[in-house]
Amino acid sequence: xxxxxxxxxxxxxxxxxxxxxxxxxxxxxxxxxxxxxxxxxxxxxxxxxxxxxxxxxxxxxxxxxxxxxxxxxxxxxxxxxxxxxxxxxxxxxxxxxxxxxxxxxxxxxxxxxxxxxxxxxxxxxxxxxxxxxxxxxxxxxxxxxxxxxxxxxxxxxxxxxxxxxxxxxxxxxxxxxxxxxxxxxxxxxxxxxxxxxxxxxxxxxxxxxxxxxxxxxxxxxxxxxxxxxxxxxxxxxxxxxxxxxxxxxxxxxxxxxxxxxxxxxxxxxxxxxxxxxxxxxxxxxxxxxxxxxxxxxxxxxxxxxxxxxxxxxxxxxxxxxxxxxxxxxxxxxxxxxxxxxxxxxxxxxxxxxxxxxxxxxxxxxxxxx
Amino acid sequence: xxxxxxxxxxxxxxxxxxxxxxxxxxxxxxxxxxxxxxxxxxxxxxxxxxxxxxxxxxxxxxxxxxxxxxxxxxxxxxxxxxxxxxxxxxxxxxxx
Numbered sequence: 001x002x003x004x005x006x007x008x009x010x011x012x013x014x015x016x017x018x019x020x021x022x023x024x025x026x027x028x029x030x031x032x033x034x035x036x037x038x039x040x041x042x043x044x045x046x047x048x049x050x051x052x053x054x055x056x057x058x059x060x061x062x063x064x065x066x067x068x069x070x071x072x073x074x075x076x077x078x079x080x081x082x083x084x085x086x087x088x089x090x091x092x093x094x095x096x097x098x099x100x101x102x103x104x105x106x107x108x109x110x111x112x113x114x115x116x117x118x119x120x121x122x123x124x125x126x127x128x129x130x131x132x133x134x135x136x137x138x139x140x141x142x143x144x145x146x147x148x149x150x151x152x153x154x155x156x157x158x159x160x161x162x163x164x165x166x167x168x169x170x171x172x173x174x175x176x177x178x179x180x181x182x183x184x185x186x187x188x189x190x191x192x193x194x195x196x197x198x199x200x201x202x203x204x205x206x207x208x209x210x211x212x213x214x215x216x217x218x219x220x221x222x223x224x225x226x227x228x229x230x231x232x233x234x235x236x237x238x239x240x241x242x243x244x245x246x247x248x249x250x251x252x253x254x255x256x257x258x259x260x261x262x263x264x265x266x267x268x269x270x271x272x273x274x275x276x277x278x279x280x281x282x283x284x285x286x287x288x289x290x291x292x293x294x295x296x297x298x299x300x301x302x303x304x305x306x307x308x309x310x311x312x313x314x315x316x317x318x319x320x321x322x323x324x325x326x327x328x329x330x331x332x333x334x335x336x337x338x339x340x341x342x343x344x345x346x347x348x349x350x351x352x353x354x355x356x357x358x359x360x361x362x363x364x365x366x367x368x369x
Numbered sequence: 370x371x372x373x374x375x376x377x378x379x380x381x382x383x384x385x386x387x388x389x390x391x392x393x394x395x396x397x398x399x400x401x402x403x404x405x406x407x408x409x410x411x412x413x414x415x416x417x418x419x420x421x422x423x424x425x426x427x428x429x430x431x432x433x434x435x436x437x438x439x440x441x442x443x444x445x446x447x448x449x450x451x452x453x454x455x456x457x458x459x460x461x462x463x464x465x
Contacts, residue, residue: 007422011458035443037401037433188425192401199398199425287403296399 008191038289040193043296047108054304055105058311062098065314066091072318072327082147082163086140087318089167093132094310100126101307112198116187119198123185127178128171133310134226135170137263140317145233149240177221223271227263234260259316266309270302400427406443409450410434418458420446 069091073084080088103114103122112119143163184200234256241249277295279285318324401421417435421427432444432451444451 009420011418011462012416035402035404035407037431037441037443038399038403040399040401190424190426191421192399192424192426192431197425201425289403292399 038292042293043300044193044195046297047300050300051108051304052105055101055307058304058307059098059101061311062094062101062307065311066094066098068328069314069318070095072324072331075331076327082143082159083140085160085163085167086136086143089170090133090136090140090313090317093129093136094313096125097129097133097307097310100129107197111196112187114198119187120182120185123198123200124178124182127181128174130306131174131177131222132170133313134222134267135174136167137313138226138229139166139170141230141233141259145237148237177217180217219271219274223267227267230260230263255320258320262309262312262316266305266312270299270306273298273302398426400429400431401433402429402431402443404443405447406432406445408445408448410442410444412454414438418444418454420455 070088073080073088073091100122103118104126106113114122181200184202185198186201187196187198188201189196190199237256238253241252273295276285277299280287280291280295285291319328414437415434416437419433419435421431421433423430430446432446432455433441434444435441446452
């Protein structure tokens with residue numbers, strides 16, 4: 001007989017005891033398959049090998065690209081335009097998001113080793129930046145929309161202030177949305193899988209209510225609204241671009257479509273799997289162990305895809321701008337990373353910078369004015 | 370008319386999404402037993418009995434017995450049989 005902690009009760013060697021407990025025999029046994037417990041180890045074993053490898057790649061790519069964006073933008077701090085300020089905040093949010101990935105990878109291998117305070121901190125940082133990345137993308141699309149469709153002057157000083165205020169608002173909103181996580185995340189032991197993890201712990205009475213409301217909040221605020229807003233903005237931008245003449249229309253169009261498609265491809269799979277997970281939890285799908293473990297593995301893969309979007313952001317938003325590329329090459333040559341001759345050639349052949357922004361939107365908006 | 374349709378669509382979407390749960394990209398939250406579990410089992414070949422409490426991953430108490438053959442079975446914790454077996458085992462333990 002053994003009684004381990006955490007409320008788990010184990011009774012061993014029942015053969016001696018049970019015979020004396022029951023002097024009558026329950027001969028009608030029901031050892032059918034539907035009462036066999038699920039093997040939860042399948043997903044744990046998958047995560048143990050998949051997450052560290054996948055998250056390491058995401059961590060390296062994310063840090064490299066986003067630090068580069070921040071360095072280049074901060075080098076030209078004084079001439080930052082509205083979109084550049086958003087890009088700066090986006091790069092910061094991306095960096096903070098991927099910085100939490102090594103913690104989750106370690107947790108997948110050996111459980112949570114970092115204590116309760118770090119659990120709450122890392123979980124909050126993760127959620128804040130999870131939302132911040134999406135909201136800043138919304139801000140960028142809104143900025144481009146105003147610049148192109150309404151040709152709002154991007155260079156007026158009060159607009160730069162507006163940009164700072166919107167960034168502040170985004171961060172406050174994200175902190176607000178992560179408060180439930182801050183409260184509920186804690187280090188807890190799960191006897192079913194024999195692991196100690198940093199997980200949201202809800203009281204037994206409102207277990208389902210909390211899970212439902214957290215997911216409700218995320219799907220609406222974190223995915224559907226931003227997606228609809230971005231689609232609205234970029235559709236109007238494309239519409240306006242088609243009415244103008246003599247501008248690099250194709251290129252601008254390609255950039256916009258890439259941005260929207262990338263967002264859609266990275267975030268939709270996770271949202272679909274999360275929806276399936278819910279249907280499964282509500283016993284809408286066929287309730288069996290195979291579906292459980294398939295959904296769990298799909299959640300691991302598709303949520304990784306969400307984080308991959310943070311690595312794509314520098315490519316999608318910063319590096320597409322001709323001016324940004326030029327500044328990057330200049331910076332690299334300053335650090336004597338590449339041969340000066342290549343830099344000279346690149347600068348000579350690169351399109352002359354008419355605008356003073358790095359980003360595509362600035363260039364397009366300038367041509368409109 | 371178009372506004373009404375859009376509003377109806379939006380409400381429908383909200384209704385679907387209000388059922389959505391499982392925002393858990395960071396960990397798996399699962400119970401082990403599907404359905405209620407067995408009402409009774411043969412006591413002849415019992416080897417081990419485990420009672421799993423409610424936890425962050427599962428809001429049910431689960432009772433799993435291991436047979437001598439090594440196979441595992443979920444037992445309905447609410448069943449008469451499980452209650453009888455558990456209370457007997459607890460009595461035995463406390464008397465020791």
